[in-house]
Amino acid sequence: xxxxxxxxxxxxxxxxxxxxxxxxxxxxxxxxxxxxxxxxxxxxxxxxxxxxxxxxxxxxxxxxxxxxxxxxxxxxxxxxxxxxxxxxxxxxxxxxxxxxxxxxxxxxxxxxxxxxxxxxxxxxxxxxxxxxxxxxxxxxxxxxxxxxxxxxxxxxxxxxxxxxxxxxxxxxxxxxxxxxxxxxxxxxxxxxxxxxxxxxxxxxxxxxxxxxxxxxxxxxxxxxxxxxxxxxxxxxxxxxxxxxxxxxxxxxxxxxxxxxxxxxxxxxxxxxxxxxxxxxxxxxxxxxxxxxxxxxxxxxxxxxxxxxxxxxxxxxxxxxxxxxxxxxxxxxxxxxxxxxxxxxxxxxxxxxxxxxxxxxxxxxxxxxxxxxxxxxxxxxxxxxxxxxxxxxxxxxxxxxxxxxxxxxxxxxxxxxxxxxxxxxxxxxxxxxxxxxxxxxxxxxxxxxxxxxxxxxxxxxxxxxxxxxxxxxxxxxxxxxxxxxxxxxxxxxxxxxxxxxxxxxxxxxxxxxxxxxxxxxxxxxxxxxxxxxxxxxxxxxxxxxxxxxxxxxxxxxxxxxxxxxxxxxxxxxxxxxxxxxxxxxxxxxxxxxxxxxxxxxxxxxxxxxxxxxxxxxxxxxxxxxxxxxxxxxxxxxxxxxxxxxxxxxxxxxxxxxxxxxxxxxxxxxxxxxxxxxxxxxxxxxxxxxxxxxxxxxxxxxxxxxxxxxxxxxxxxxxxxxxxxxxxxxxxxxxx
Amino acid sequence: xxxxxxxxxxxxxxxxxxxxxxxxxxxxxxxxxxxxxxxxxxxxxxxxxxxxxxxxxxxxxxxxxxxxxxxxxxxxxxxxxxxxxxxxxxxxxxxxxxxxxxxxxxxxxxxxxxxxxxxxxxxxxxxxxxxxxxxxxxxxxxxxxxxxxxxxxxxxxxxxxxxxxxxxxxxxxxxxxxxxxxxxxxxxxxxxxxxxxxxxx
Numbered sequence: 001x002x003x004x005x006x007x008x009x010x011x012x013x014x015x016x017x018x019x020x021x022x023x024x025x026x027x028x029x030x031x032x033x034x035x036x037x038x039x040x041x042x043x044x045x046x047x048x049x050x051x052x053x054x055x056x057x058x059x060x061x062x063x064x065x066x067x068x069x070x071x072x073x074x075x076x077x078x079x080x081x082x083x084x085x086x087x088x089x090x091x092x093x094x095x096x097x098x099x100x101x102x103x104x105x106x107x108x109x110x111x112x113x114x115x116x117x118x119x120x121x122x123x124x125x126x127x128x129x130x131x132x133x134x135x136x137x138x139x140x141x142x143x144x145x146x147x148x149x150x151x152x153x154x155x156x157x158x159x160x161x162x163x164x165x166x167x168x169x170x171x172x173x174x175x176x177x178x179x180x181x182x183x184x185x186x187x188x189x190x191x192x193x194x195x196x197x198x199x200x201x202x203x204x205x206x207x208x209x210x211x212x213x214x215x216x217x218x219x220x221x222x223x224x225x226x227x228x229x230x231x232x233x234x235x236x237x238x239x240x241x242x243x244x245x246x247x248x249x250x251x252x253x254x255x256x257x258x259x260x261x262x263x264x265x266x267x268x269x270x271x272x273x274x275x276x277x278x279x280x281x282x283x284x285x286x287x288x289x290x291x292x293x294x295x296x297x298x299x300x301x302x303x304x305x306x307x308x309x310x311x312x313x314x315x316x317x318x319x320x321x322x323x324x325x326x327x328x329x330x331x332x333x334x335x336x337x338x339x340x341x342x343x344x345x346x347x348x349x350x351x352x353x354x355x356x357x358x359x360x361x362x363x364x365x366x367x368x369x370x371x372x373x374x375x376x377x378x379x380x381x382x383x384x385x386x387x388x389x390x391x392x393x394x395x396x397x398x399x400x401x402x403x404x405x406x407x408x409x410x411x412x413x414x415x416x417x418x419x420x421x422x423x424x425x426x427x428x429x430x431x432x433x434x435x436x437x438x439x440x441x442x443x444x445x446x447x448x449x450x451x452x453x454x455x456x457x458x459x460x461x462x463x464x465x466x467x468x469x470x471x472x473x474x475x476x477x478x479x480x481x482x483x484x485x486x487x488x489x490x491x492x493x494x495x496x497x498x499x500x501x502x503x504x505x506x507x508x509x510x511x512x513x514x515x516x517x518x519x520x521x522x523x524x525x526x527x528x529x530x531x532x533x534x535x536x537x538x539x540x541x542x543x544x545x546x547x548x549x550x551x552x553x554x555x556x557x558x559x560x561x562x563x564x565x566x567x568x569x570x571x572x573x574x575x576x577x578x579x580x581x582x583x584x585x586x587x588x589x590x591x592x593x594x595x596x597x598x599x600x601x602x603x604x605x606x607x608x609x610x611x612x613x614x615x616x617x618x619x620x621x622x623x624x625x626x627x628x629x630x631x632x633x634x635x636x637x638x639x640x641x642x643x644x645x646x647x648x649x650x651x652x653x654x655x656x657x658x659x660x661x662x663x664x665x666x667x668x669x670x671x672x673x674x675x676x677x678x679x680x681x682x683x684x685x686x687x688x689x690x691x692x693x694x695x696x697x698x699x700x701x702x703x704x705x706x707x708x709x710x711x712x713x714x715x716x717x718x719x720x721x722x723x724x725x726x727x728x729x730x731x732x733x734x
Numbered sequence: 735x736x737x738x739x740x741x742x743x744x745x746x747x748x749x750x751x752x753x754x755x756x757x758x759x760x761x762x763x764x765x766x767x768x769x770x771x772x773x774x775x776x777x778x779x780x781x782x783x784x785x786x787x788x789x790x791x792x793x794x795x796x797x798x799x800x801x802x803x804x805x806x807x808x809x810x811x812x813x814x815x816x817x818x819x820x821x822x823x824x825x826x827x828x829x830x831x832x833x834x835x836x837x838x839x840x841x842x843x844x845x846x847x848x849x850x851x852x853x854x855x856x857x858x859x860x861x862x863x864x865x866x867x868x869x870x871x872x873x874x875x876x877x878x879x880x881x882x883x884x885x886x887x888x889x890x891x892x893x894x895x896x897x898x899x900x901x902x903x904x905x906x907x908x909x910x911x912x913x914x915x916x917x918x919x920x921x922x923x924x925x926x927x928x929x930x931x932x933x934x935x
Contacts, residue, residue, distance in 0.1 A: 427777045431877040626776035631769030688873075688889045691769045691776065696890070703894050710901025717905040721912040724827075733834035 047278035050075070051270045052248075052260075055201075055236070059269020061260050066237040066252075069154075069204045078386045083155035083205045085389035086401045090114040090148075092157035094401065097127050103400075104661050106536030107135070111400035113148060114157040119526040119608060120318070121147055122456045122479060122540055126180035128162050136539045141167075142184035142195035145203065146233055149224045151291045151315065155205035158235065167197040168236075185541070190550060201236020201256060208239060210287035211278050216245040217290045223252060230254065248275050288356040289324055292316035293614065294448070296325035296346065300333045301448065319610040320522035321448035321485060321501065326351030329447050337487065337497040342447060348618045356391075359410040363388030395510065397521075397609045397660045407512040412438040422619070427626075435687065437510055437517045440503075440636075441623040442616050446522065447500040449485035453646050456528040456540075457589065457603055458547055458565070458578040480575045484643060502643040503612050504678055505636050506658065507687065518636060518687065521609040523678065525646045525669070527579070527653065528606070529589070533599035546592035564588050581649040605646065605656040605669045605676070632694035638678060639695060647676040658683075736934035740841050746930055748800070752793045758786040760904050767897070787870045794863055809846045810856055820849035831916060841932050858906055862899055869896040 053072045054065035070079045084093065091112020099115070100108035107124050109115040115125040123139040130137060145158045152158060161167055161181040175182050175194075183192050203224065208215045222228035223241035230241075230252075237256040243249040248271065251259040264275045289295045293316040301323050316322035325332075329342035336342065345351040357365075364378040364387070390402065392409040412418070418438065423429050460480055488496035503520030510517060529538035548555040557565070557573055564584055565573045580586050580603055593601040623629075629636050638644040646669055653676075656669035663683070670679045681699035689696065697704040741749075762783040765772040772779075801807045813819075822838040827850075831837075839848040847855060869892050872879055876889050883889050917923040918933070926932045 427780050428877070434877050627769065627772070630776055631772070633769070686888050686890060688893045690766050690780075690893075691772075693767060694769075700890065700894070703890070703897075706894050706898045706901075710898060713901050713905045714908070717908045721908060724831075724912070727832045731832035 049270050049273060050276075050278075051268065052265075053269075059265075060240075060258065061262060061265045061269040064257055064259065066201065066240045066256060066258050067243075068236075069207045069239060073205075073207050077384070079205065081386045082389050083159075085391075086112065086393075086405070087389060087391070088153055088205055089156040089401070090152060091116060091399075091401045092160075095127070095162065097129070097133050100536070104535070104664060106534055111403070113152075113399065114144060116399070117537055119454050119456065119524070119528075119606075120451075120479065122454075122526075122528070122537075124537070124539055128180060130178075130180060134534075136541060137178050137180070137183070137192065138185055138539050138541055140180040140182070140184040140195070142182070145235065146184070146225055149203060149235070149238075150221045152203070153206055153209060154203040154239070158203035159205075160202075167202050170197070187540070187544070189553075190541075190544075199255075200234050203235040203238060206239045206242070208242060208276075209290065210284060213277050213279060213284040214246050215284075216242045219244050243276075246275060285355060288360075289316075292356075293322040293324040296323065296327045296332055301325075317448070318451045319524060319608075320612055320614075321446045321450040322614055323347070323448050324350050324614060326353070335495055335497055336447060337499045344618050344621055346447070347614055348616050349614075359414075360391040360393065361408070361410060362392075363390045363405075363408075394611060394613070395508070396611060397506070397508070397658065397663075400660075407510075411511060413511075425624070434515050435517055437508075437519045439520050439613055439616065440505070440518050442619070442621075443503065443520055443612050443614075444617060444621060444623050445500050445502055446485070446612065446615050447498070448615075449483055449498055450501065450522050451524045452482040452484035453525040454527065455480040455575070455578055455647075456526060456543070457580055458561075458573065459540075459543065460573065460575070460578065480578055482575070482647075502635065502638065502641045504609075504638055504643065505680055506609060506683055516686075518684070520612045522612050523610070524608045525678075526606045526608060527647070527651060528604060529593060529598070529601050530604045531598045531600055532602045532654075537604075538593060538598050538601060542593060542596040542598055546589075546596045546598075558592075560588065561592070576649060579647055579649045579651055580653075581651055583652065586652050602654040603652065605651065605653045606659050607656070607668050607678070608659045627691075630689055630691035632692060634689060634692040634695055636684065636689060637680060637692065637695035644678040645675050646678060649676065650674055651676045737931040738842055738934050739930055740843055740846055740932045741927060741930040743930065745800070745806070746927060748793060748796055749927060752790065752797075755786040755789045755793065756903065756907060759783060759790065760900070760907065762786065763900055767900075784874055787867070787874070790863070791867045791871070794859075794867060797859065808844050810852050812852070813845075813849075816849040816852070823848050823850045827913075827916070837917070841926070854906075858903070862903055862906070866896065866899045866903060869893075869899065 050072060052060045052067050053075070054060050054063050055068040055071060056063070056065075057068075057071045058065075060067055073079060083089075089112070091110035092114040094112065095110040095115050096102075097109055099110055100106050100117075103111075105117060108117045109125050109127045115127075117124060123143070124135065125139050125144065126135055126137050127133065141157065141161070145152075149158060159166060161170065167181065170181075177183075178192060182195055182197070184195055185191075186193050206220065209217050209220065219229065220238045220242035222230050223234055223238040226233035232254055234254070234256045237252050237258060240249055240258045241252045244252065246264075247261050248264045249258055250261050253259075264272055266272060286295055294301050323346045325346040328345055329336060330339045330344075332339065332346075364383055366378050366380055366383050390405055390408075393402075393405055394409045394411075395406045416438075418433050419429070423433065426432050456479055458480075485499055485501040486496050487499045501522070504523045505518050506521050507516045508519040509515065510519060529543065530536065531538055544555065547557060547561050549558050550556075562571070562573070565577050567577050568574070580589060586603065589603075590601045623635075628634070633639045635641065650671040653669065656667050657664050658666070658668055666682045668679060668683065669676055671677075672679075679698075681695055684696075685699040693703070693707065697707055762774070762779045765774050765776065765779040766783060774782075801810075819839060826835065826838055841847070872883055872886070872892050873889065873896060876883060883892060886892060914923040914927075915921075917926075
């Protein structure tokens with residue numbers, strides 16, 4: 001009996017242990033302790049538990065290798081299909097050596113950020129066979145990955161070569177000297193170096209940046225570029241590094257090894273529930289804001305400006321002062337001038353709870369109507385397999401990627417019928433609605449700051465301020481820049497007042513086959529050299545070697561440059577001194593650049609326009625005064641507005657135009673009262689604004705002549721009458 | 735002195751409506767054009783300008799009907815004596831009027847206009863006013879007439895033409911009002927245009 005009881009007891013105990021172990025395998029831990037202060041364990045998600053896999057398809061828990069999204073997310077989703085979207089490709093799948101020639105942009109090799117000449121950073125993307133096509137080597141793929149990788153989501157140009165081969169699989173013996181897929185120019189040292197893609201790995205698409213709310217893009221950036229908590233750049237581990245804010249990843253080493261927390265995984269490498277929130281098709285609410293706009297956090301717009309911020313930040317802020325928040329401006333930070341009167345939200349649509357995807361609709365999402373009319377015919381099963389990540393886009397002037405997708409963003413008319421209500425007070429309602437975009441009146445002023453101008457004609461390389469080395473926006477491009485919308489020293493004084501800025505206006509069609517309308521833009525201006533013999537911008541390396549000399553590891557201005565530019569003789573060239581406002585400065589610049597092989601160096605000012613379709617004010621704040629536009633002080637021509645000042649000095653540029661081939665040949669800048677200012681009279685020469693004759697006459701000699709002639713006729717008639725009256729009075733009668 | 739009936743009531747009513755409307759168009763045109771002289775709001779100026787523009791347009795149709803169907807065209811027809819009369823009138827305006835000489839021309843039924851008035855009025859009424867009406871309507875209905883506007887050089891070209899015409903019409907109106915004071919007394923022609931009766935020679 002005792003024996004039987006003992007056997008029974010052992011059996012019961014063994015079964016109990018088995019049950020406990022089995023339960024332990026299935027149940028989530030009782031208490032989750034995420035590293036972040038916010039607890040995401042309660043965030044609802046329908047996403048099933050996933051196994052995190054490395055590039056070989058094995059569980060990372062066992063190998064300690066970085067997470068591969070191609071293998072991990074690719075278990076269910078079509079990674080290759082998703083990453084053809086323009087956010088990943090940035091024009092890399094549209095590159096061609098002839099692109100620049102075909103589009104009158106000598107030196108550009110694609111319509112997007114990967115390959116189109118741009119101003120931050122200022123570079124020429126080096127294509128394969130660059131010597132054959134007359135390029136200089138300036139910006140290899142590693143340069144792009146290290147600088148643009150901060151914003152770029154991975155895949156496309158950071159995963160594949162120009163010829164579509166995965167970069168870390170190309171054998172060493174196939175890499176030729178100065179192959180732009182492998183070599184990069186180290187501007188600081190002025191040497192070409194070879195990048196080891198096998199050591200750094202490639203940057204696959206980082207799905208987690210947008211789809212996990214507890215992910216840190218900031219740490220991912222540090223891992224990508226090798227700053228902050230990392231000393232060296234490493235690409236393949238960058239996705240895993242962003243999980244350091246969770247309890248999934250404990251450590252990422254300099255050489256790219258990842259230490260995972262086994263408590264977060266089941267034994268087969270599947271993540272336990274609650275550790276990684278994957279927020280499905282709607283992404284995280286602030287997903288887009290990480291690159292495209294600033295949110296308001298704890299009563300402050302994040303980020304506020306300062307030099308490091310300008311260097312790394314959020315292009316939506318740099319390019320157009322884009323703040324996406326439903327909070328009142330008056331409830332935001334103290335250094336916004338007159339904020340007590342700004343008792344309305346930063347964006348009325350953010351206040352209403354809209355998300356980015358409500359307007360920038362996904363190509364095939366079955367949950368959304370396409371262009372507001374028909375439901376997508378894609379089934380959920382098909383959509384989950386192949387979600388089209390080409391978000392609805394407008395018709396931007398700056399980037400021309402995937403123009404076949406232009407006009408797919410939902411415009412105001414998708415939700416609002418401006419003709420049906422609310423605009424009956426407007427004289428000539430139909431004409432106004434036809435010729436003026438909604439944003440023109442409903443975005444009267446932007447209350448944040450943006451970059452106003454760059455000077456690449458004479459960059460600075462001396463220490464900038466407070467010991468910060470001269471490293472410009474996006475890494476090591478040492479451009480000089482000015483900020484618009486801040487009163488005082490925007491760089492050094494954190495208490496300087498934000499005064500905001502007024503939009504500048506360009507005629508543009510916002511709908512397919514639509515009318516050309518007056519549209520507000522935030523425009524950053526760039527002053528740079530162009531070689532008129534080729535039509536291409538002068539290479540940065542030519543500028544650097546023309547104006548500077550390398551001494552003891554530092555680039556310093558040449559003596560002859562200091563002699564002409566350093567007016568206050570302090571041994572350095574200040575930002576204002578660096579502007580080419582005298583014939584002597586221009587002549588010296590041309591002489592030095594010719595010595596570097598530039599045949600016909602000339603100065604250009606280019607306007608880089610960014611559409612202002614956000615920061616929409618409530619209707620009470622919309623412009624309702626006719627005089628605002630229909631007067632000689634017309635805001636459409638930015639008369640009397642500081643926003644039109646490009647440089648505080650009269651720059652002697654040869655030509656100016658808008659950064660888009662459609663606007664070549666139309667001058668957009670001029671010197672006025674000792675300043676270089678924006679001038680859109682030529683752009684708007686086909687528009688007629690009643691009452692704005694003053695600005696309009698500046699674009700039309702005929703109009704100016706008529707104005708003068710008409711007044712002369714009337715004045716002479718009045719004088720004739722006067723003389724006649726006097727004659728009738730004073731001449732003695734017969 | 736005997737009086738002769740020169741201007742029938744219909745002509746006089748037409749004239750004064752036309753005069754008032756043209757004056758109002760100039761007055762309301764000033765704030766539309768000169769933002770620094772905006773003595774009334776832009777919407778009010780637009781509404782009034784449009785209203786008086788329509789009145790002038792309607793008035794102009796009546797003018798044409800009167801001219802071609804009711805015989806007022808005979809006032810504009812050239813006469814053998816026009817050359818001599820034009821020289822006399824020019825001499826009068828340039829010198830004789832100062833010396834108090836008698837005006838060589840006196841209006842009478844069927845011959846209401848002197849040899850200088852005829853071409854001047856024809857230019858105004860057959861060229862300037864129709865152009866002004868046409869350009870005004872095109873500007874007013876710009877959103878519905880884009881194809882036509884573009885074929886004519888665009889809204890800005892049309893607006894420029896409207897502006898040029900406006901200056902010329904304003905100059906004409908100044909001259910017209912002044913010359914109306916050159917009768918026997920400064921108010922003589924005004925009285926004639928109000929009562930319809932002129933003094934017999």
